[in-house]
Amino acid sequence: MAEPSSAALNQLRDKIDQADKELLEVLRRRLDLVAEVGTIKHAEGLPIYAPKREANMLAKRRAEAESMGISPQLIEDLLRRMMRESYVSEKDVGFKRINPELGSVVVIGGGGKLGGLFVHLFQLSGYDVHIIEQHDWDNAPALLADAGIVVVSVPIDVTEQVIAQLPPLPKECLLVDLTSIKQAPLAAMLKAHSGPVLGLHPMFGPDVSSLAKQVVVVCHGRGQEKYQWLLDQITIWGARLHEAAATEHDQAMQLVQAMRHFTAFVYGMHLKREHADIEQLLQFSSPIYRLELAMVGRLFAQDASLYADIIFSQPDSLVRARHYLDRYQQALELLESGDKQGFNKTFADVADWFGDFAQQFQHESANMLMMANDSRSN
């Protein structure tokens, strides 16, 4: 069905089209300037993400927008989207190579998803990169002989075994892993190699468009002075480093990952068993429901074995899942006994426990929901 229009409306729409074209020209000019910034950052080895500059710039533009009768949130949204575009294009210029003296970079499992992303980042930074895949072990001693860094990025369930089967590495070679759990791989690396060792956990999947603002957890192993260059290199790629002990990391992952994956897994399983009609649910969906469904569906678009490994690698995750089930049971009992007061009381207790975070999350999620709604086309 044709959308309604009128001559007066069409005239105004022509003007809007013209204004949009002008906007495109301004955008082009801005992108060209940003490209120049990218070249300078590349030459000088500056991180693609500059948090202070970003915060200052947003604050100024918000104030200017307000004085012009434009919503500060509108200009902030537009600028954030444009900055994201800039981070992606700055990445394509390449990055400064922080350690020019380093021997080759060898990524074990570099043909895989996360390994492939790191291969790309090292190559964009001018390093000489080699990959060892499952059937390449005959070449491994030759490839590893002049390695300056070995990055292990293989499935969790074979990580310790792969580390143990490494031939002796050059004494100064840095051994690093990217595994989603940290205690066992770190211990295996410290055992297998007497040189510098570092545990990393990139808290993002291989589909990120740039590392800007992404978090990489750093679990120190041995010889930080020998791997500080890598931490600096990752910062140049745009990521934020978060240092943690391996035990602290693994415990946090029981909630940040295992529990989230488990609940999404059960949610998906439940929808299937209830014969839910996703098409129909989407027609009825509020933005929050759509976003929730997207997060659940996203899990099932990925590799089952990664998520199985994350859950199975930590027996404590199962204990936590059991506690979670108990809480479901307790909550259901409240409902089944018609105890509305009890429900409200528990709700208030939890809200109280969330404290200021509840407000903060409401604000953050409002932005996400607006974006989810904006990107709706059906």
Ligand SMILES: NC(=O)C1=CN([C@@H]2O[C@H](COP(=O)(O)OP(=O)(O)OC[C@H]3O[C@@H](n4cnc5c(N)ncnc54)[C@H](O)[C@@H]3O)[C@@H](O)[C@H]2O)C=CC1
């Ligand atoms: N995919 C993700 O979103 C993230 C993955 N990680 C971690 O990255 C690591 C790799 O995960 P993905 O890239 O997702 O898996 P993947 O399955 O895509 O890649 C693993 C690669 O290792 C190779 N491989 C398997 N056994 C090998 C062996 N014995 N020798 C050499 N290569 C071998 C496979 O052929 C494959 O190319 C895991 O430790 C995972 O926990 C960490 C953060 C995010």
Ligand SMILES: O=C(O)C(=O)Cc1ccc(O)cc1
């Ligand atoms: O992209 C997603 O949905 C992820 O959950 C990515 C992811 C997977 C495994 C990790 O250890 C860290 C991040």
